[in-house]
Amino acid sequence: MAYLELKNIKKSFGKTEVLKGIDFSLNKGEVLTIIGSSGSGKTTLLRCINFLESPNDGSLVLDGETLFDMQNPIKMTDKEIREKRLNFGLVFQSFNLFPQYSVFKNLTLAPTLLLKEQLKKLKKTEKNKEKLKEWFNSEREIIRKNCLKLLEKVGLEEKSYAYPCELSGGQCQRVAIARALALNPKILCFDEPTSALDPELTGEVLKVIKSLKNKDTTMIIVTHEMDFAKKVSDKIIFMSNGVIAEEGAPKDIFENPKTNELKNFLSNLSNKDGE
Amino acid sequence: MWNITLNLLSGFGVTCLIFILTLVFALPLGLLIAFGGMSSFKPLSYLIKTIVWVVRGTPLMLQVMVVFYAPAFLLGWSGLQCTAATVVAFVINYACYFSEIYRGGIQSITKGQYEAGQVLGMTKSQIFSKVVLLQVIKRIIAPMSNEIITLVKDTSLARVIATEEILFVAFNRYVSKGIIWPLFYSGAFYLLFVGILTIIFNKLEKKLSYFKA
Amino acid sequence: MKKIITFIVTALLAVLACFSLTACGKNKKVEDGATIVIGVTDYAPMDYLEDGQWVGFDAELSKIVFEKLGYKVEFKEIDWDTKIVTLNSGKIDCIWNGMTVTDELLDNVLLSNVYLQNQQYAVVKVANQANFTNLDSLKGKKVAVESGSAAEDALADVDCELRKLTNQNSAVMEVAAGTSDVAIVDYTMAKTLTSAGSSYEGSLVAIDLGFEVEEFSIAFRKSDSKLCFNVNKTIKSLINDGTVKELAEKYEIENLLVD
Secondary structure (H helix, E strand, O other): OOOEEEEEEEEEEOOEEEEEEEEEEEOOOOEEEEEOOOOOOHHHHHHHHOOOOOOOEEEEEEOOEEEEEOOOOOOOOHHHHHHHHOOEEEEOOOOOOOOOOOHHHHHHHHHHHHHHHHHHHHHHHOOOHHHHHHHHHHHHHHHHHHHHHHHHHOOOHHHOOOOHHHOOHHHHHHHHHHHHHOOOOOEEEEEOOOOOOOHHHHHHHHHHHHHHOOOOOEEEEEOOOHHHHHHHOOEEEEEEOOEEEEEEOHHHHHHOOOOHHHHHHHHHHHHHHHO | OHHHHHHHHHHHHHHHHHHHHHHHHHHHHHHHHHHHHHOOOHHHHHHHHHHHHHHHHOOHHHHHHHHHHHHHHHHOOOOOOHHHHHHHHHHHHHHHHHHHHHHHHHHOOOHHHHHHHHHOOOOHHHHHHHHHHHHHHHHHHHHHHHHHHHHHHHHHHHHHHOOOOHHHHHHHHHHHHOOOHHHHHHHHHHHHHHHHHHHHHHHHHHHHHHOOO | OHHHHHHHHHHHHHHHHHHHOOHHHHOOOOOOOOEEEEEEOOEOOOEEEEOOEEEOHHHHHHHHHHHHOOOEEEEEEOOHHHHHHHHHOOOOOEEEEEEEOOHHHHHHOEEOOOOEEEEEEEEEEHHHHHHOOOHHHHOOOEEEEEOOOHHHHHOOOOOOEEEEEOOHHHHHHHHHHOOOOEEEEEHHHHHHHHOOOOOOEOOEEEEOOOOOEEEEEEEEOOOOHHHHHHHHHHHHHHHHOOHHHHHHHHOOOHHHOOO
8 A cells, every 4th residue: 555545535615626536545655746737636635634734635645644534534633633733744835834933943843832732742641850851851852953953954054043034945844854854744745945036046946846856755746847857756736627637656757747737737838948 | 489389289188199090001901992992893893893882972060970970860869978989980981982992902903913823822811811912012002092181181071079189279278269270280290200201101102113013 | 784774773772861860879968976087188278188188268158067067077089170070979978169159060969058159250361451441341352261161151231252171270271371361260270370479470361251159059969958958057047147257357268258
């Protein structure tokens, strides 16, 4: 059984059906790229996976656990949604860094809040306050070290105490990637991570994403950067009008497109490059 | 001169009391009203919107009189002391004005900030307190300082129910005896107070200028 | 749209109805032996503060009267503009503050018998003093009065330009500022504002233009007729035994005594 399996995902906004039944599966350590023209439903699909939208139909199974199944819908509490959401990380097109916090605090905020919740729970059962405090401090130190390591990984360790407004777009997006990684998600999603960047800044971000690729990191990337998709993906999905029009290995998709939609999409892109 | 200063100061004490109590209660109450007005539970949000409409749509002076006299007329209950009635009316009035400022501030924060918090596993209250709040504060400081400075001077409306705030003292102790200058002297107290507030707000604004929101 | 208008009109009517149903407060009666709350303003020589205590002709007389009747007394400073509402709401039990009888008062409250006389005086700049000798000299002048006061009533038939202000002080201030030519105020007010210690001392002067004599009275709620009756009786006995005259001499207003 595949690591991640989506079945028949449907989503409508009012009368507009944006996703008309999406199925795909992904193995652990694989990189999936979703391409397609604007309005094809790529971003909505990503948002459904991250519980930012709730789909009208379909199911999602991750690592053997059913996270949602609209055929047998169960009422989920906010807390359950929160827990399930933590399986995924999401990097936004517009970064969405917290402007009032330093780069470092942007990374440590969420893990520290989770740690504090844990502490609160433990306080109910554990009587030894000293021991708890010790445990909390050591855990917090682990978070700090981990976050520093992540900043190193995205090449921004010297910007730890800078604020987002002092960074370039590319640097912001690298911080956002590190922030998503700080919670150690099973699957890391990117929603057009370079679309809001000046062309000369996309390179550094794509380089960072590429460097994350290893046998443990599973990624889903929505992008318009075809060269990048070609190089980094294990699998590519081409979406058109709310359905998967074509899927396969990068070579098949780019060198041997079968459907007319994909052919048109690719030729439009190359025309644009030619301009 | 010294005597008059002392008397005006005692009136100024009442002015400050009204000011401080109004802030202490109206600031949090305004937030509650703002949330109520934005609630997805329609009856609540309509009720709140109606209340805000009535309170913002009628003069504060009238509201002060209603709070002071209405219980006596309608229920035969002797009601609140004048200072207490003033504070109640001011709290209700200012909470409604504050709520609109809060609402504007909260709604100006982009959806992306909430979603970033969500995907990082934060609860709704964590997102509000840790992510949104400070950004909202930064955005509302300017309109809030305006409103709060207006509050300082609005306290003089309490005079209609004979609350002994500074302007009442100036009028009823001195002007009524033909001594006019304490009336203008009392203006200096307001000026001083507003001057201090202006400095505080500038400091606060400067303190939050390290980030862009 | 029609619905909205209907709603608004209904709501307004409901609010109005609430306020016209003022029966509760108005019906309040002072019980025997209770504390009577006397509504006053800082208005020398009738009621004024001295070292935190209310003194003056009215303050002393009211204390004597109510104590004779077995009540305790408390003074409460009120806003003069809203005195009738304040009385009818039950926040105070009577107004005893050198108050001249007006039509508005007659309609809304119960008034005691006259215990002092009053007269309207003109306040003008010293330099203009010679221009004001009688009521005719007000013709065509800008005249400042307190809105709803006895002075306004007294000027009803005089052909002048009336400036109606919220209180008598403002009327006098108008004259000092030059925005009005003359202010018509109570005798006591005119005397206080032009005497030593006032900002107007030496620049303004009080003149008798020959206004008709008026009456000072005490206001009660209409439901307190028994209390009013007893107060009338007590004051009469105090006039007869000379107490009132003594008090008037103490506060230098013996010319206001009822003949």
